[in-house]
Amino acid sequence: MILEARGLSKRFPWGRGLGGARAWVRAVEDVSLGVAAGETVALVGESGSGKTTTGRMLAGLEVPSAGEVCFRGRPLDALAGAERREYRMAVQMVFQDSQASLNPRKTVAQILDVALGARGVPGARRREAAAELLREVGMEPEATFLPRFPHQLSGGQRQRVNVARALATDPAVIVADEPVSALDLSVRAQILVLLQRLQQERGVAYLFISHDLAVVRSVARRVAVMYLGRLVEEGPTEAVFRRPAHPYTVALLSATPVPDPRAARRRQRIILPGDVPSPLAPPPGCPFHPRCPIAREVCRREFPPPVEVGDGQRALCHFPGELKAGPGRAD
Ligand code: SF4
Numbered sequence: 407m408i409l410e411a412r413g414l415s416k417r418f419p420w421g422r423g424l425g426g427a428r429a430w431v432r433a434v435e436d437v438s439l440g441v442a443a444g445e446t447v448a449l450v451g452e453s454g455s456g457k458t459t460t461g462r463m464l465a466g467l468e469v470p471s472a473g474e475v476c477f478r479g480r481p482l483d484a485l486a487g488a489e490r491r492e493y494r495m496a497v498q499m500v501f502q503d504s505q506a507s508l509n510p511r512k513t514v515a516q517i518l519d520v521a522l523g524a525r526g527v528p529g530a531r532r533r534e535a536a537a538e539l540l541r542e543v544g545m546e547p548e549a550t551f552l553p554r555f556p557h558q559l560s561g562g563q564r565q566r567v568n569v570a571r572a573l574a575t576d577p578a579v580i581v582a583d584e585p586v587s588a589l590d591l592s593v594r595a596q597i598l599v600l601l602q603r604l605q606q607e608r609g610v611a612y613l614f615i616s617h618d619l620a621v622v623r624s625v626a627r628r629v630a631v632m633y634l635g636r637l638v639e640e641g642p643t644e645a646v647f648r649r650p651a652h653p654y655t656v657a658l659l660s661a662t663p664v665p666d667p668r669a670a671r672r673r674q675r676i677i678l679p680g681d682v683p684s685p686l687a688p689p690p691g692c693p694f695h696p697r698c699p700i701a702r703e704v705c706r707r708e709f710p711p712p713v714e715v716g717d718g719q720r721a722l723c724h725f726p727g728e729l730k731a732g733p734g735r736a737d
Contacts, residue, residue, distance in 0.1 A: 407440035408611060409464055409497060409579045413473035414438070416459050420686060431685045433459045435635045436473070441579055444605065446612040448626035448643070450619060450658070454682060456635035457615045458583055464613060465499040465581045495525055498572035502584035504564035508556040514540070514567055515552040521574035539570040543600060562593035569600065573608070583615045598625060619662040623647055628718075631655050634693045635685055641719025651713075651721035653698045653729040654678075660731040674731055692724065700729050 416434040434456040441447045441464075449457045462468040464475055466482065474481045477493045485493055501507040508517060518536035527535050533552075540548035543566040556564055565585060572580050582601070586594040602625065604610060616622050622629055623643060630640040631654065639652040650656045657676040664670045678697045683689050689696050695705040702724070710724045721727075 407476070408443045408478055409613070410440040410476040410479075411437050411460065411464055411473065412476060414460065414463055414470050414475065415472040416456075416463060416468060417471045429686055432635050432688060433685060434463070434470075435688075437632075437635075437637050438473075439630050439637065439640070441611050441613050443578065444609045444611055445628070446605065446614055446626045448614045448616060448622040448629045449632060450616055450622055450629060451632035452617060452658075452682065454685070455632040456685075457632050460632070461499070461581045461583050461613055461615050465497055466494065467499065495575040496578040497581065498575060498577040498579070499581045499583065500565070500568050500572050500585045502588055504561055504568055504588065505556060507568055508564060508571075510556055513553050513555055514559075517556075517567065517571055518552075518574055521571045525575045535574075536570075539573055540566075542573065542604070543567075543570045544596075545570070560593075561589050562596060565589060565593075565597055566600070569597075569604070573604070573610075576608075577610055579611045579613065581613045581615070584617070585614075586621065587616065587618060594621075601625070619647075619658060631658070634682060634688055636693060636722060638694065638723070639719075639721045641716060645716050645719050649716065649719075649727070650731075651715040651719065651726035652694075652723050653700060654694050655721075656729045656731050657699075676729075676731055692722075698729075700725060 414434055414437045417430040417432055420429045420431045422429060437460055449460060451457050459468060463470050474483065477485065482493065515536055518539055519532050522532045522535050536552060537548040540551055545551045545563060545566050559567065586597050589597060598621065601612065614626055626643050628641065629643045629646050630637050631652065633654045639646060639655045646655060647659065650659050657678050660673065660676040664673065676699065680697050683696060691707050692705040692710050695701040698705065704724055710722050712720045712722050713726045715721055715726045
C-alpha cells in the first residue's frame with residue numbers, strides 16, 4: 407500500500423459534559439484502510455460520518471488521536487527530513503470548495519508557482535511548468551488563465567486549477583474530498599473524466615471521498631462505507647454494489663437513483679428510522695442498532711466483529727447479508 411490508515415481514531419474536544427468532565431466528539435474510530443499505487447478507493451457515507459476527517463488525517467492535515475498513518479509502509483511519525491518532505495509532495499488533497507481552497511489574492515500563475523517551488527522547480531522554469539500543468543488539466547489557451555484570479559474563473563475552471571496545483575508536486579496519491587459535488591452536472595462529468603485520464607497517464611492513486619454512490623461506482627475499484635466514524639463495510643466496488651452485506655450499505659444503495667425506470671419501480675427503498683446518533687455519545691453495542699431494521703438483542707449488547715463475506719469484502723455486523731433491498735437495488 408502506498409498510503410494506509412492503521413486503526414486511526416480522531417476525537418475533538420467539545421465543551422464540558424456532566425460533572426464538568428471534558429466531552430469528546432468521536433469523529434473517527436479505529437479505521438483501517440489502504441490505497442495501492444494507481445488505484446481509486448472510495449470512502450462513502452452521510453455527512454458527519456467521519457470520511458473527511460479520515461481523509462485529512464491521511465493527507466497529514468489532522469493529527470490522529472490514536473492509530474497511525476503509513477506512507478509506503480512507514481509510519482508518518484518515523485519520517486523525518488527528506489522522507490517527510492517526500493510524503494508531503496507525494497500526498498496531495500483536492501477540496502470540495504474550489505473557491506475557498508484557492509488564495510483569492512493570488513493569480514493562477516502565482517498559485518501554481520508556490521506549488522512548483524515547493525517541489526524544487528527552479529524559478530526560471532516555473533512559468534512554463536505552470537502553463538504545462540494548465541494544458542494537462544484542459545485549460546487552454548493557458549496564457550488566458552495564468553493571469554486570472556480565482557473569482558474570474560467558473561467553478562469547473564477553479565476545480566481544474568486545484569487539480570493542477572495538486573499535480574504540481576507530482577503526487578502518488580490525491581485525497582479528493584467531494585471534488586465534484588459542488589459542480590453542475592455537465593462540469594462534474596468533465597472533471598471526473600479529467601481525473602480518470604490523469605490516473606491513466608500518471609498512475610496517480612485517489613482516495614475519493616463522496617456521498618454520491620452513482621459517481622463512486624463509476625470511478626472506484628474498491629469502496630469503504632463509513633457510519634458514525636466507523637468503517638462498516640469495505641470491498642471491491644462491484645461486489646459491494648451487487649451484494650451489500652451491512653444493513654447501512656443496503657439502505658444507502660436502496661436510495662441511489664437507477665437509470666432503468668422498471669428496476670426503479672420494482673426496487674424497495676429502505677427508509678432508516680431516526681437520525682444519526684450524536685458522536686458525543688455513540689450507542690452501546692453496534693453503533694447502527696437504533697436505526698437497523700434487523701437489530702436483535704445481541705446488537706444492543708455487543709460490538710459486532712468484522713466478518714469476511716466475500717473475496718476482500720468485509721462487514722462490521724453480527725448478521726451480514728441478512729437484509730435485502732429487493733430486486734433492482736443496485737443494477
Ligand atoms: Fe444491524 Fe445488528 Fe448488524 Fe448492527 S450488528 S448492523 S444492529 S444486524
